[in-house]
Amino acid sequence: MSLVEVKDLSIGFGDHTVVHQMSLSITPGQRVGVVGESGSGKSLTALSIIDLLPESANTTGEIIRNVPAGESLRGKHIGMVFQEPMTALNPLMRVGDQIREALELHLPDIDFTARVSELIAEVDLPASVAKRYPHELSGGQRQRIGLAIALAGEPELLIADEPTSALDMITQAQIVALIKRVCDTHNMALLFISHDLGAVAALCEHVHVLEKGKCVESGSIETVLKAPQEAYTQRLIAAARPTRRRLKTREIGAPLLELDGISKRFKLPGPFWAQKAYVQALNDISLTIRESECVGLVGPSGCGKTTLSRIIAGLQTAQRGTIAFDQHTYGRKLGEMPHAARRELSMVFQDPFGSFDPRLNMAQSLYEPLYLMPELGHAERQERVHMALERVGLTPDMLGRHPHAFSGGQRQRLAIARALVLRPKLVVLDEPVSALDVSIRGDVLELLADLRENFGIAYLFVSHDLDVVRAVADRVLVMDKGEIVEQGDVDTVFDAPKARITQQLLGARLGV
Amino acid sequence: MIGFAAKRLFGVAVTLLVAAAILFFLLDILPGDPARFMLGINATEDAVAALRTELGLDQPAFNRFFIWLLGLFQGDLGISFSQRMPVTQLMAERLQVSLPLALGALALSTLIGLPIGIFAAQHRGKLGDTLAMVLAQIGIAIPNFWFAMLLVLAFAVTWRILPPGGFVPWGENPLLALRSLVLPTIALALPQAAILARVMRTSLVDVMQADFIRSARAKGLSQSQAIWRHGVRNALLPVLTIMGLQFAFLIAGTIIVENVFYLPGLGRLIFSAISARDLIVVRSAILVLVAMVILVMFIVDLAYALVDPRIRTGGGQDDG
Numbered sequence: 001m002s003l004v005e006v007k008d009l010s011i012g013f014g015d016h017t018v019v020h021q022m023s024l025s026i027t028p029g030q031r032v033g034v035v036g037e038s039g040s041g042k043s044l045t046a047l048s049i050i051d052l053l054p055e056s057a058n059t060t061g062e063i064i065r066n067v068p069a070g071e072s073l074r075g076k077h078i079g080m081v082f083q084e085p086m087t088a089l090n091p092l093m094r095v096g097d098q099i100r101e102a103l104e105l106h107l108p109d110i111d112f113t114a115r116v117s118e119l120i121a122e123v124d125l126p127a128s129v130a131k132r133y134p135h136e137l138s139g140g141q142r143q144r145i146g147l148a149i150a151l152a153g154e155p156e157l158l159i160a161d162e163p164t165s166a167l168d169m170i171t172q173a174q175i176v177a178l179i180k181r182v183c184d185t186h187n188m189a190l191l192f193i194s195h196d197l198g199a200v201a202a203l204c205e206h207v208h209v210l211e212k213g214k215c216v217e218s219g220s221i222e223t224v225l226k227a228p229q230e231a232y233t234q235r236l237i238a239a240a241r242p243t244r245r246r247l248k249t250r251e252i253g254a255p256l257l258e259l260d261g262i263s264k265r266f267k268l269p270g271p272f273w274a275q276k277a278y279v280q281a282l283n284d285i286s287l288t289i290r291e292s293e294c295v296g297l298v299g300p301s302g303c304g305k306t307t308l309s310r311i312i313a314g315l316q317t318a319q320r321g322t323i324a325f326d327q328h329t330y331g332r333k334l335g336e337m338p339h340a341a342r343r344e345l346s347m348v349f350q351d352p353f354g355s356f357d358p359r360l361n362m363a364q365s366l367y368e369p370l371y372l373m374p375e376l377g378h379a380e381r382q383e384r385v386h387m388a389l390e391r392v393g394l395t396p397d398m399l400g401r402h403p404h405a406f407s408g409g410q411r412q413r414l415a416i417a418r419a420l421v422l423r424p425k426l427v428v429l430d431e432p433v434s435a436l437d438v439s440i441r442g443d444v445l446e447l448l449a450d451l452r453e454n455f456g457i458a459y460l461f462v463s464h465d466l467d468v469v470r471a472v473a474d475r476v477l478v479m480d481k482g483e484i485v486e487q488g489d490v491d492t493v494f495d496a497p498k499a500r501i502t503q504q505l506l507g508a509r510l511g512v
Numbered sequence: 513m514i515g516f517a518a519k520r521l522f523g524v525a526v527t528l529l530v531a532a533a534i535l536f537f538l539l540d541i542l543p544g545d546p547a548r549f550m551l552g553i554n555a556t557e558d559a560v561a562a563l564r565t566e567l568g569l570d571q572p573a574f575n576r577f578f579i580w581l582l583g584l585f586q587g588d589l590g591i592s593f594s595q596r597m598p599v600t601q602l603m604a605e606r607l608q609v610s611l612p613l614a615l616g617a618l619a620l621s622t623l624i625g626l627p628i629g630i631f632a633a634q635h636r637g638k639l640g641d642t643l644a645m646v647l648a649q650i651g652i653a654i655p656n657f658w659f660a661m662l663l664v665l666a667f668a669v670t671w672r673i674l675p676p677g678g679f680v681p682w683g684e685n686p687l688l689a690l691r692s693l694v695l696p697t698i699a700l701a702l703p704q705a706a707i708l709a710r711v712m713r714t715s716l717v718d719v720m721q722a723d724f725i726r727s728a729r730a731k732g733l734s735q736s737q738a739i740w741r742h743g744v745r746n747a748l749l750p751v752l753t754i755m756g757l758q759f760a761f762l763i764a765g766t767i768i769v770e771n772v773f774y775l776p777g778l779g780r781l782i783f784s785a786i787s788a789r790d791l792i793v794v795r796s797a798i799l800v801l802v803a804m805v806i807l808v809m810f811i812v813d814l815a816y817a818l819v820d821p822r823i824r825t826g827g828g829q830d831d832g
Binding site: 050052072074075076079080082084087088089090091092093101102105106133135136146149150152153274 | 728
């Protein structure tokens with residue numbers, strides 16, 4: 001007998017159908033994965049099973065849940081963990097109280113305080129966490145609390161909607177292992193929603209592949225991964241194993257960017273009369289990037305990757321050390337970076353949705369960097385913008401549109417085009433493909449490789465994804481706690497890692 | 513939390529000092545001689561000079577400022593030029609009217625505004641929501657002195673259940689005193705209640721989209737349980753800020769409403785002191801108002817920190 005049986009479920013809003021004729025069943029203790037890209041309808045399917053669809057949604061088809069009449073479905077029979085650890089908990093309530101609330105709803109007449117401690121211990125957190133507020137916990141810790149809340153009602157089915165997508169690699173591997181363990185100890189079934197084939201492969205026995213609201217393929221995880229029948233599944237699997245790209249016609253040139261002894265600390269908040277406390281974000285960083293070289297920068301979250309890339313881009317200052325870039329020196333005062341250096345360096349950010357001003361149209365956004373080159377005439381400006389667009393595979397007729405009219409992949413192309421209008425020598429790429437669906441990732445990486453080949457642009461490629469770094473970078477720098485702990489040729493570093501953090505990062509990979 | 517409060521208290525002290533200095537020197541450069549004004553046009557130069565010395569007006573501005581400050585610390589706000597009475601005593605009498613009026617209006621606007629806002633948010637897009645928001649729009653649009661006159665017309669002239677104006681001191685008959693404050697309080701409170709209702713609705717509608725409300729529902733709470741247990745408290749954060757700002761408006765609003773209802777409050781005191789060029793009263797009364805507003809902002813800050821644990825810590829700063 002199935003716990004949940006979904007038959008021919010369609011979900012739509014108004015005339016627009018988002019999920020088409022979806023069918024799936026989950027038996028007790030079974031672990032089922034649903035894989036798909038953003039907008040494929042996988043989250044809506046999950047929400048419909050736990051009966052939390054928005055009111056405006058209309059559904060057809062059938063969902064049979066094996067729940068005794070009169071008992072509450074949510075929390076008691078189905079528990080759910082959500083994607084965003086930052087916003088999924090009430091910020092004003094101690095996390096222990098949030099677990100306790102779930103217990104009080106479903107299990108009257110027990111010692112709540114003791115049970116809260118047991119649940120916190122079960123998700124591998126220290127008991128003192130109960131008294132903390134969500135903002136005092138890391139993303140991974142919050143996700144563990146979310147899991148403890150879901151476990152509180154002792155449900156037979158756990159739905160996890162992208163529970164690891166917002167976490168760094170090491171934490172992701174830990175949470176996946178934890179979910180697997182609690183499912184085993186409680187003999188709980190799992191519905192795991194993810195865009196990440198690796199995570200699904202690590203957890204699930206059975207998988208459904210969704211494309212644009214339709215289930216295109218389903219079966220046991222081994223069969224689907226080894227012998228995918230549908231083109232879409234094959235594309236997903238191929239994209240999860242990025243192809244290696246190296247320079248073919250061009251040689252790596254002379255040193256372009258040299259950092260010497262860069263240190264940076266942040267002041268911790270506190271009353272002005274108290275002793276000042278600091279966090280050392282960067283400690284004595286020295287590195288070199290050569291012309292046309294692609295250097296990967298990896299490390300766990302909080303290791304200082306972003307601070308370092310912001311200092312290189314002149315968006316932040318360092319306390320000590322010097323930056324020599326293309327015969328210019330800067331770094332310790334904000335605004336000190338000379339215009340002549342700024343036009344040789346661009347940056348592409350992780351979030352293609354947040355990095356465009358929503359009120360500017362694309363023409364305004366793309367022409368903006370050219371203020372650094374007042375010597376250019378109108379025709380030359382236009383030529384540069386059009387050429388940049390062409391290089392990223394877009395056409396000038398899109399320039400009148402505003403950011404919301406583009407998809408995530410198109411926006412990241414536009415962000416790259418914006419970085420290219422200056423024809424820079426170095427582009428700092430801060431997690432350029434992390435926010436993109438796997439199938440688009442390949443295109444963007446291909447584009448970056450072509451630009452390097454054709455124009456000799458050097459990259460600093462900041463990423464948490466070791467597979468991507470290995471595919472695109474010539475050299476890699478591994479950072480931990482504000483220091484570069486290991487560096488060298490990608491293959492050498494990844495095949496024979498010496499630093500402990502490199503070994504941990506490599507161990508946390510969830511490959512396909 | 514203690515550290516947070518101490519830090520803010522220091523800020524309060526500095527703000528007050530700066531406000532006092534600005535107030536003193538601004539009023540000092542105004543043209544017109546209080547001594548001449550008090551003695552009338554026919555006074556001799558000698559008499560005016562004597563009074564100037566008596567009032568200390570012949571001393572340099574800085575000295576007078578520090579004498580005034582010193583007096584403030586001792587609770588001595590000076591002697592009114594026009595009424596020949598200690599300003600402290602004058603203000604104490606007037607505050608007995610104005611303070612209950614402002615606080616009562618704040619309480620009333622909260623009691624009316626917040627429930628309407630919550631109701632509207634819960635029935636978002638339905639008839640109840642539309643009605644509540646139309647009412648709120650009207651409440652915001654109506655000037656409160658005109659609304660005050662309507663109230664007088666209805667409750668005092670037509671139905672004769674409340675006095676149309678004037679004030680019976682608390683010492684004589686507390687019940688009558690209270691009765692004379694009912695209409696002014698309503699007149700002051702309703703427009704503010706309308707603003708609060710709108711802010712509360714918008715804030716709660718936002719919070720209801722939040723992920724943690726969905727998490728609460730997934731836990732097994734019903735929609736209204738989730739709103740009351742998790743939504744309202746989060747939605748109150750922006751409302752608190754507005755309430756603090758409103759208190760400043762309420763105090764300023766008393767000047768108009770006290771004139772309509774003929775109440776002997778702080779507002780009328782300031783009004784008449786300005787016409788009489790009684791700078792000592794104006795200066796001290798305004799400083800008391802400023803102090804009250806700063807104090808309320810301080811209380812709002814503390815309340816914020818109590819409600820929201822994130823405020824107590826805050827993020828790191830660039831040590832450039």
